Amino acid sequence: xxxxxNYKSLQFLIKDMDKETGIVKGYFSAFNIPxxxxxxxxxGAFQKSINENGPNSTKPRIKHLLNHDVSxxxxxxxxxxxxxxxxxxxxxxxxxxxxxxxxxxxxxxxITEHSIGFQTTKQxxxxxxxxxxNSPVWxxxxxxxxxxxxxxxxxxxxxxxxxxxxxxxELDILSSHIDRIEKxxxxxxATDDTIEMLLIQVKQMQQLIIDIKQNTTLAVENTPLPDSSxxxxxxxxxxxxxx
Numbered sequence: 059x060x061x062x063x064n065y066k067s068l069q070f071l072i073k074d075m076d077k078e079t080g081i082v083k084g085y086f087s088a089f090n091i092p093x094x095x096x097x098x099x100x101x102g103a104f105q106k107s108i109n110e111n112g113p114n115s116t117k118p119r120i121k122h123l124l125n126h127d128v129s130x131x132x133x134x135x136x137x138x139x140x141x142x143x144x145x146x147x148x149x150x151x152x153x154x155x156x157x158x159x160x161x162x163x164x165x166x167x168x169i170t171e172h173s174i175g176f177q178t179t180k181q182x183x184x185x186x187x188x189x190x191x192n193s194p195v196w197x198x199x200x201x202x203x204x205x206x207x208x209x210x211x212x213x214x215x216x217x218x219x220x221x222x223x224x225x226x227x228e229l230d231i232l233s234s235h236i237d238r239i240e241k242x243x244x245x246x247x248a249t250d251d252t253i254e255m256l257l258i259q260v261k262q263m264q265q266l267i268i269d270i271k272q273n274t275t276l277a278v279e280n281t282p283l284p285d286s287s288x289x290x291x292x293x294x295x296x297x298x299x300x301x
Contacts, residue, residue, distance in 0.1 A: 065126065066093050067173035067209065072164050073146075080133065080151040080161065086172045086206035088144035096189055098197045104145050107176075107203040112138045121205040122149045124160065126175055132160050132208060145174070147206055159252040163210065166242050168256075170235075171209040176201040211235065211259050229271075232263050 066087060074083040089101045111119040113135045120138060124130040133151035140146070151157040163169050180200035187195035239256050246253070 062177060063204070064176055064178060065173055066095075066097070066099065066176070067171055068093060069171050072169060072208075075161065075164050077161050077165065080153070080157065081136075081148065082133070082151055082161075082164065083146070083148045084172060084208075085143065086145045086147055086174050089140075089142075092195075096187065096195045098184065098195075099144075099201070100197055100199050101140060101142075103198050103201050104140055104203050106200060108138055108140070111203070120203055122147070123175075123205050123207045124156065125209055125211075126173065126205070126207045128205075130156055132157055135206075138206075145203075145206070155249045156252065159248040160208065162246060162248055163242070163252075164208075166238075166246075168210055168238065168242055169208050171211075173207045173209055174203060175205045175207065176203045210256060211263065229267055232267055236260050236263055 068085075068088055068091070072082055072084045075081070087099055087104075089099055089103075092098050107120070109115060111117055113120070114137075118135070120135060121128070122132045122135050124132050131152070133149040135147055135149050137148035138145070151160055160169070178196075178198050178201050181196040181198050183194045184197050189195060239260050242248075243253050243256060
């Protein structure tokens with residue numbers, strides 16, 4: 059059965075940002091690079107969608123969101139096109155509080171990935187390639203693009219490799235990202251809503267570390283959980299910020 063909505067996430071930094079004008083440029087996706095599902099998006103896959111619903115079309119409907127959340131629009135896409143590398147975008151970030159906070163998070167390096175929400179309309183199986191679950195590997199040649207998202211963490215399909223880690227490096231990356239978010243929350247003047255969103259994400263990542271350690275059958279015992287002595291009192295932190 060064809061999926062009505064799918065995600066593909068790749069690790070791309072913002073290409074360029076002008077805090078004064080709120081213009082942000084980057085890539086939502088890349089071509090010819092196997093993702094964490096080992097699927098490959100081919101050049102031309104988004105062109106039909108861009109022509110029909112891109113920012114320069116008669117019915118511009120493709121959105122720029124935060125974390126695939128339709129209640130968190132970041133800005134208005136002013137340019138969306140395919141180039142030799144992938145799906146390039148330019149967005150005019152809104153002056154609303156979330157838009158302002160987004161620019162602050164970009165400036166502090168918290169936005170480390172982009173992702174797309176889409177529906178595959180044409181695909182071909184790539185030879186005899188198989189995923190670890192024996193499912194086929196596909197090349198996506200046409201997709202209906204609904205939105206591009208900037209992510210404060212990782213896309214859902216990026217969590218899968220963590221369970222198969224043999225050296226604990228992915229767990230170290232999670233712990234490092236937790237530390238960066240904690241530092242950001244301590245010093246930022248971002249709104250409480252954004253801080254609370256980030257703190258929820260910290261809790262999710264901490265739980266993910268616990269789940270991985272409890273459920274994996276591989277040797278990850280030597281990768282420590284975040285030091286409990288450094289645990290932040292989130293309620294007190296928010297109170298301090300509000301005051």
